[in-house]
Amino acid sequence: MEILKDKKAYILFLLPGLFFYLMSVFYPIEESLRLSFMSWDGIGSKKFVGFQNYGNMLTDKIFWSSFINNIIYVVIVVLIQLLIGLLVAVLLTYLTRGTNLLRTLYYVPCLITSVAVSQLFRSIYSNEPVGLLNQFFNTVGLSNISCAWLANLKTALVAVSVPEGWRFIGLYMVIFYTALISIDTEILEAATVDGATKWNLLWKIKVPMIRPVCELALIMCLTGALRGFDIPYLLTNGGPGNVSELLSTYMYKKAFSSMQYGYGSSIAVFIIIESLLAVWMVKSIFAIRERNEGGK
């Protein structure tokens, strides 16, 4: 496996990458932790305040509503991306013609930059001039529910979650599809010979076999949504009021608009802990399942 022994060369090959990685990923983590115990407006001197920022965070109503909003946002995004992604991937495996082209086209929204996605959805949601969504409701005779979706207190959060879900459906579809078609066909043939129906084949064999991929897709999707920022920031910037505020948009506001770097950092630390917890949770749920299945 490892055969080269030149120590100087080893250092030369390893260090530059390690340096960039440390500087841009680990130095900021250390600094965020340190700043989260300080009070600092960016100009004066930093003041050590212990756990005060964290204390403020726990009593901050907007922080908690952002946290709840973030969970709703995550649920919507994960449901859209994984359910539609898996559904389309499964259906594609049964189709024979045009699957390559279909896969290519499904992926296209993943290529569009955030500002463009949000402008697109701003036009779709718009009420004046009548956007696509309201036009649709008017045509099917539901004109009473058409409104300015982004300005409406009740719909703003859902309206900022959907575009984020929409844009990455193709990514998860491709991931699931690749996993599904790489299942050994001998296993499927053997099961068919034993009399498994297509439905059973799908749920009892195919989906369980791609479980590791499902786990990773869930982790990717979950952590991606927990740090969601671009679309909500661009579409509503947390508004109207704070009804579509997420943790990262709130952190951004605190740090770069109110210049509360310490408080902003403590929210950033919260986001990192939350992401790690989510990964840990998914991993342990899948591990328990695995053990139960194994014991059968």
Next chain:
Amino acid sequence: MKKKISIRKIIFYVIVFGFLIIQIYPVIWLFLASVRPSIELANQPFAIPKSITFVNYMKVILDGRFSGYIVNSLLVMIESVVLIILLSSTVAYAITKFAMPFNKHIYSFFTMGIMIPIQITLIPLFIFYSNLNILNTKFSLVMPQVGFALPLSVMLFVSFYSFVPNEIIEAAIIDGCSAYRIFWKIVLPLSKNTVITVASMYSIFIWNDFIFANTFISDSAAKTVAVGLRDYVGAFGNVDWGSTYAAIGLSVLPPMLIYFFLNKWVTAGMTMGSTK
């Protein structure tokens, strides 16, 4: 029996095409909007276009500002991608082919980075850059782009290099090749596919990055396309929708070109990253 299967297939096609329309129609609309006169767009944005015009594109390109954003984006993208390839291939070479004690730990240290949200870097790097007076420089974007790309790209290179047989390297050592020469002449050229995968995938990511550019760049001369687009979305207000959509069309073009030419590699990177 045969008929039943074909009915099922039809239903499947209908569902797949239904979702395809949801995925693709907005994108098509976006391009249609960019070739329509602004007045038509303002009044009936979703009607079928009556006339086609490239005035919008001409206006955006001749304006000069947007071309500047495109140049900035290209430079940031190229610099970052070159560094990502160089640094991740060398790190992967070091930890797969050198007999050193902590290789496993270094590898897990790198892959750990996949779980770190980029938000954590914004405040510290902003402060760090403003102390060094390097906000609004390309480097301020390149550094975090490279840092956050390394975990996945190191992983992809490591998974390829562990399949490079040691016999080749042994033979090269016997021929008197140094570790450097082995890397440049043998190992790196062998990993051409991984290089294309990483390069195409990260070109698209970096071109589209919004959050770093929005935080570290405020000077109009240094803006990238992903943030410069906001000039059009906000500044012209409701007046000039044509230019807005032409600018959006231009911003989407490079990732689409990369994707349609290197499709296989882009998705290979994404799926490999998730299945490893």
